[in-house]
Amino acid sequence: MESLPAIPENLQIKEPIHLRHYLVNGELKDWDGPTSEIFSTISSTKEYQKTILGSIPTNQESEAMEALDAATTAWDQGKGLWPTMKVKDRIECMETFVKKMEEKREEVVKLLMWEIGKSQPDSYKEFDRTVTYIYDTIEAYKTLDRNSAKFEKYQGVYAHIRRGPLGIVLCLGPYNYPLNETFTLLIPALIMGNTTIFKPAKHGVLLIAPLLEAFQTSFPKGVVNILFGRGRAIAGPIMKTGKVDVLALIGHSSSANALVNQHPKSNRLRQVLGLEAKNPAIILPDADLDLTVKECISGTLSYDGQRCTALKIIYVHEEIKKEFLKKFAKAVDTLKFGNPWDEGIDLTPLPEPGKPDYIQELLDDALEKGAKIVNKNGGKRVPNFIWPSIVYPTTKDMKVYEDEQFGPIIPVISFEDISQPLDDMAASNYGQQVSLFGKDVYALSPLIDTLANLVCRVNLNSSCQRGPDVYPFTGRKDSAQSTLSVNDALRSFSIRTFVAFKDTELNNETIGQLMEAKVSNFLSTDYIL
Ligand code: G3H
Numbered sequence: 375m376e377s378l379p380a381i382p383e384n385l386q387i388k389e390p391i392h393l394r395h396y397l398v399n400g401e402l403k404d405w406d407g408p409t410s411e412i413f414s415t416i417s418s419t420k421e422y423q424k425t426i427l428g429s430i431p432t433n434q435e436s437e438a439m440e441a442l443d444a445a446t447t448a449w450d451q452g453k454g455l456w457p458t459m460k461v462k463d464r465i466e467c468m469e470t471f472v473k474k475m476e477e478k479r480e481e482v483v484k485l486l487m488w489e490i491g492k493s494q495p496d497s498y499k500e501f502d503r504t505v506t507y508i509y510d511t512i513e514a515y516k517t518l519d520r521n522s523a524k525f526e527k528y529q530g531v532y533a534h535i536r537r538g539p540l541g542i543v544l545c546l547g548p549y550n551y552p553l554n555e556t557f558t559l560l561i562p563a564l565i566m567g568n569t570t571i572f573k574p575a576k577h578g579v580l581l582i583a584p585l586l587e588a589f590q591t592s593f594p595k596g597v598v599n600i601l602f603g604r605g606r607a608i609a610g611p612i613m614k615t616g617k618v619d620v621l622a623l624i625g626h627s628s629s630a631n632a633l634v635n636q637h638p639k640s641n642r643l644r645q646v647l648g649l650e651a652k653n654p655a656i657i658l659p660d661a662d663l664d665l666t667v668k669e670c671i672s673g674t675l676s677y678d679g680q681r682c683t684a685l686k687i688i689y690v691h692e693e694i695k696k697e698f699l700k701k702f703a704k705a706v707d708t709l710k711f712g713n714p715w716d717e718g719i720d721l722t723p724l725p726e727p728g729k730p731d732y733i734q735e736l737l738d739d740a741l742e743k744g745a746k747i748v749n750k751n752g753g754k755r756v757p758n759f760i761w762p763s764i765v766y767p768t769t770k771d772m773k774v775y776e777d778e779q780f781g782p783i784i785p786v787i788s789f790e791d792i793s794q795p796l797d798d799m800a801a802s803n804y805g806q807q808v809s810l811f812g813k814d815v816y817a818l819s820p821l822i823d824t825l826a827n828l829v830c831r832v833n834l835n836s837s838c839q840r841g842p843d844v845y846p847f848t849g850r851k852d853s854a855q856s857t858l859s860v861n862d863a864l865r866s867f868s869i870r871t872f873v874a875f876k877d878t879e880l881n882n883e884t885i886g887q888l889m890e891a892k893v894s895n896f897l898s899t900d901y902i903l
Pocket of ligand 1: 550551555680681682683838839840841
């Protein structure tokens with residue numbers, strides 16, 4: 375591979391960020407304990423070497439307990455300022471936060487590129503999508519609140535039904551969307567009145583530093599607590615106390631299960647989880663091949679395949695296998711590798727130092743078991759990248775069939791009988807999405823009916839994706855628990871709770887007075903416009 379262009383002046387790392395604070399109880403606390411170095415797999419020099427970006431506190435169990443105490447005090451058995459605050463006031467805090475966050479766009483985007491190797495356009499997209507998500511959440515919450523600003527009456531009983539917070543939320547996000555996906559948990563959890571403890575992902579952690587002050591100054595103390603360090607040291611002890619009401623995690627089911635199992639009363643724990651997936655593409659004989667290739671390229675390789683929604687296995691019908699593989703291989707080999715800020719690049723350095731070796735291991739195993747690399751560049755390596763390989767024929771004994779590869783390797787299987795991909799999907803541990811390529815409505819219709827029961831989104835002639843964020847994002851089996859979307863997340867982080875009263879003179883008079891006095895924040899028919 376050719377050498378990469380020089381790094382633009384404004385994007386060079388001149389001063390590493392040595393973060394020595396963590397946010398607990400509204401205070402940016404000084405840290406002089408152990409620290410962890412943060413580096414990028416992107417080289418700043420011609421001769422390859424990792425770039426030191428800075429360091430973060432390695433918070434320990436004692437800080438975890440401090441954060442938990444702060445969140446518990448802010449919740450205050452449901453009596454806290456935040457959980458009982460008027461909806462309109464909580465919205466105001468969120469608006470203050472998002473405005474302060476917008477000022478940090480350039481800083482956060484630069485760190486996104488360095489820390490996780492995401493391309494510049496996609497890094498901007500991640501930031502802007504998150505800001506839009508926050509504004510949309512505010513609007514959705516206003517609508518939700520307006521819809522509850524009323525009394526219902528059934529069988530002589532009045533009810534004023536709203537959605538209330540659940541309590542204390544422990545929030546853990548993934549490295550591939552360290553801003554967006556973490557915030558799609560944190561923001562709805564907060565706005566619904568919960569108090570939170572948040573630990574950023576292992577990669578994509580320094581980018582939280584520019585936002586610490588915004589968190590500190592926008593919300594009452596103890597409502598947002600931010601810790602740094604290792605999940606096991608921080609999250610485990612917090613879960614063991616049994617004080618967490620919601621585990622909000624986007625990551626692997628093994629991490630989620632390990633945490634859930636530490637909670638002494640898991641029946642009390644709500645789980646909002648976005649987990650692993652192995653979304654297949656199914657290509658029928660009459661598929662429009664150019665379109666299919668284009669969608670399979672973005673589906674398998676945007677952000678080097680490091681998306682839970684990525685297409686991670688391709689089933690192609692025998693009749694068009696040859697032509698598809700030829701076109702697909704050519705398209706993969708024309709993709710351009712470069713640093714995130716380089717012009718017109720498609721593939722970028724992998725942020726996990728061990729990832730190229732892991733992908734190599736999958737590739738070697740597949741080759742040993744009879745597969746071939748279909749594209750010319752497949753498997754070529756530089757220190758921080760391995761070129762995507764299309765691997766065919768893939769068989770079930772290969773590791774790449776079983777593992778969620780989360781990186782640039784694309785297993786392909788050909789089929790004659792459509793029951794093969796369907797049976798494989800039914801037997802799989804995952805159930806997030808599928809992409810179905812074809813035109814014949816008589817072939818598509820029964821397939822759609824079945825696939826809709828195997829996964830939670832059937833993408834017709836389109837790659838899999840989470841967005842637009844107003845649509846439900848969820849999965850079956852090991853792929854998710856609860857549903858996320860701008861609207862659904864508000865529901866996931868709250869519970870229906872209501873005031874009921876029999877239609878009697880005394881009650882009606884009392885409620886009339888209550889409404890007039892306007893002293894209850896819960897019992898209110900005020901409209902937020
Ligand atoms: O990692 C999984 C993300 O939810 C994928 O989101 O489809 O917008 O890339 P996306």
